[in-house]
Amino acid sequence: MTEMNQTMLERLLGGIPLGLPGIVRVGGSDDLRAIGVDNGNGHTKVALFHPDGRLCTLAIPTVYRAAREIRGGAGIVSYAVNDGSRFWIGTDALSHDGDALPIGSTAERVSDQRHRDFLAATMVECLIEAGYSAGIHNLAVGIAIPNDEIVMKKQGDRLGVSRETRDALRQSLYGKTFSVRRTDAFGHETTWVLTYSVMAPQAQSLGTYLVWKNAPNGLAVDNGIEALTIIDIGTGDLQRTDIDVNPYRLMGEKLGTGTITMARHFARRLPQLRLNDAQATQAMITRTVRAEGRRVDIGTQVDAIIAAEGQDLIARMLPALQQNSRFVLFTGGGVLLPGLRQAIEERAAIAGKTAGQGYEIVPALYAMSLNAIGALVAVVHSAASGQ
């Protein structure tokens, strides 16, 4: 199979590098490292290329906590941004009673300094994961934003980023430099200077579409599908996006809350654990919790919650499953929940749909990170096309 008739997702699943450059130039700029970010309510996902061209993705729970002093033994990785206070992120913050950062629009989130600091620290972790060293990193950032922040422009008939989102990105992130001091578990400190030199916002579900439909060179692979519905089962939102390619049309609809509803039911059912939203969400994915200092298996309780409360989530997806005019693609962190995945397959079978023919569930390996990968690809393609 050649590059032209294999989608990016197919290549990734086959372990084949996309062959795209990790360094781009935009409008006469110096070399910039391309990076894709999906700033989700439950997890923030980041994607970039290793120096050898392999794709590197990272998903970190969107959790922040002011750091406490460790008085002995190995410490916890901590960060300080632009000489601010030290903080922990992700699972480290979660296991020390950290809570999720507030959910909301892009404008609301990036105006919160904790959120900006969290984002910079997350990018540092992904750079480390991909094998890069501390120092100066000038970035070309593709950022996935909620679909409803892409609007029809007043002038002409083209789509673009809403004014509120664009102004917020310009004010809080675009062109800004974040100096991140990272202290590892052994007390060693490194400094990472990140500049968001260029930014390309993109409707988050479009990222999934690009990776699922297009070859690495940016051209669509002809699989005969002209009308697609993407069901993105996120933590905060359940989103339906209809995409047509001839002519180009993107219509988004929020179908209510995402898996957070199940997580909250779960937390209420086990009140003795006092789980906050972020902890409950993580517990549903890992199927374990820490109680009285011990790691406890809660798989049975998670299955029971999904069987009961997951039906509400499925019910909201039903109209998309029952219509026959569009191919349906399920993605998002929700498909990582085995019980929910199984429930979708059962409902699809009842609706007469066959996997691969009428619908597809993005494999768990990439379900959470597809929008971030799409944001990365969009930056590379836009830069290479001289946009």
Place this chain on the structure above:
Amino acid sequence: MTTVTKGIRLTDDEQDLLAAIMDANSLYFRSESDTLRVAALIGLRVLAVRGVLVGEPTPVNPAQLAAELAVELLPVYELLAQYDKVPAMLQRPVAAVPAQPAVPIAPPPAPVVAPEASKTLRAFGTSFLDDEDDD
């Protein structure tokens, strides 16, 4: 639940070495047990490499392990270089160095993207902020 680190026996010489390390790193280590714990963590990471290299299931992420070891091992390489003990596989061929022209560290690879790729992106509202007009 409290986890008690197993006790280890040290010879007098090894105790002296421990004391010297603590003296030289007094900013970082607060106690003998603290120092020994950090030493054990570094040692465990080094030992974990063996399992990673032969593909055994291991609870550590190989990329994360490599990133952490890169930091820990830098002084080791420096010492090896001082005493001319750098393994041959890590040494560059000396004769080849002068012949190498200066090249950028990471030149952008040749474009592999179709010119039409950005049309789809623009059609769906994706563009660089610089290119965004003010409505």
